[in-house]
Amino acid sequence: MEMRFTFAGIVAAALCWWTPASGASREPFPLGYSMAGSGTILQQQGISGREAFTPACAYADSFRYGISLAGVDYFDPMDNMESSHLAQVAVGGMYSLRGFTAKAYVSHFDALRVYFEQEGQLSVGASCIPFVNPSVELCGYRAGLYQGSDPAQTRADVGVSAMVPFRYAAVSLTCCHIPVKNAAIAGYDTPLTLRAGVHTTVNALGSQGILCEAASDGPWRFRVSIGEEFWLLRKLGLSAAFTTNPVIVSFGVILAWRGAAVSAGFVDHPVLGWSKGLAIDWAGK
């Protein structure tokens, strides 16, 4: 078992660092299952917990492994280059053993077939420690133009996260984008971000969550998201969220069956329009 864990870790690290790295580093909302709820719905025994795109500390379930796929088409086509999109795809996996969890994903963001960003992340966390589940995230990024002589830029950062589970809710704390390697050009960085959230377990009204975020983007910038997820049937759920600064409204539909889930998310920006996302998660024992 130890060997398998080590091997999984090496594979995840390789995915993170050896692939041509980074996703949209300033994406306005999370991708995957969390898109519809703006990251507010986070349950250690839920889809969000085992999703590869959330920190490893968010997971404490009996599934041993899982994979996640996600794609987002950002904003309306607008009035120029209508056939060229802003889109991102991501693929990741999760592996958990004896209270330790490793998650990794890589993503590719394409803007108008002119510009790309790639991201790889490895998150390692533990759920065997009493009261608090910590995790560490290592992220590598790469961005550039498809054509031209300008070299692609790389950078790296780390983050730490923690989940503090209580009976009816959990508290999440995240400090991410602590720079390890800076890019050589201005404007290609992601500001240090602090995040704190309260996420309820499933109750009679569904699941609720609130997420507060502060980013050191010049002056500190604050965002608040509130979300709700409600399961109409055992296999059909609805999710919605509201986020400030900028104001965005999101909602989505989730179909889940055992360890598998398919979710479609829609996010509306009042000026830039609709973003559409699709995510597939599967976990096994």
Add this chain to the structure above:
Amino acid sequence: MCCAQAKKQKETVAAVALILACFLAIPAAGQSDSALRVTELFPRAQSDCPEWFEITNASGAPLDLKNWKYGHADDTCLISSSDYVLPAGGIAVLTKDRTLFSAKYPAVSLVLQPARWKAMDNYHDTLFFWDSSGALRESVGWDYRWFDSWTNQSLARVSLATSALVKESWVVASRPSPGQPNAEATWRATGADLDIGPIPFTPNNDGKDDYLSIRISLPAASSAVVSVYGFDGRKYLDLPQPLSSQYLWNGSLSSGSPAPVGPFFVVAEITCNGTRQVLRKKGVLWR
């Protein structure tokens, strides 16, 4: 209360004058030899610049302004008591103080100071122009309520095809151009359009694609706010008002710090006669 009543009364008089002017303008508009056009106005005098307005000979023949008059029906001023020939297509400026005006705009050659100046109202006014035979040749009016951002700029006429008494003919000029053709006439007399380029643009001071050109065309009677948004959905900056036909963005935020690399959006929110139109263009910034 007294001031408010006086202002309201003044506005009512101005409205009546405008209506009357419209009726008076109808026969004038039908006259083919009506060559004189007022093409720019500056009623809001500054300490370094007197009131002025610009006239253009829109005909193909020279126009002698001798004994032409302008003003109101009960208060007219002689433009010139001697021969003053404006060549075909020529542009001249009439001002209250020629010396002060020439100090401000030394390149303008055709400047005329009438012997007596009919003061122009800062907010709303109507002026009529009569030829030497007393026939009405041009009527021009303006009203501060037509414009969202009129402080002390000149008003530029964007269309000679429409009456100078309607707001569709005038825009707040991005910069005054006495004695010169109005730049606004080329981009404020057409339909709404927004164009950006190059894509990608690379503001890294290498001399190549360092600025994003944002080109705008607007109907004359419209107002617009043009903004740049980032991929994270935040507004980076609003372009300065009044808008000009072209703006060069150097890739900085309104705070002066460099904008993040990646996709961005230029959004024009145009309001025209109560209707709202939004034009959105996407681009890519890289350094």
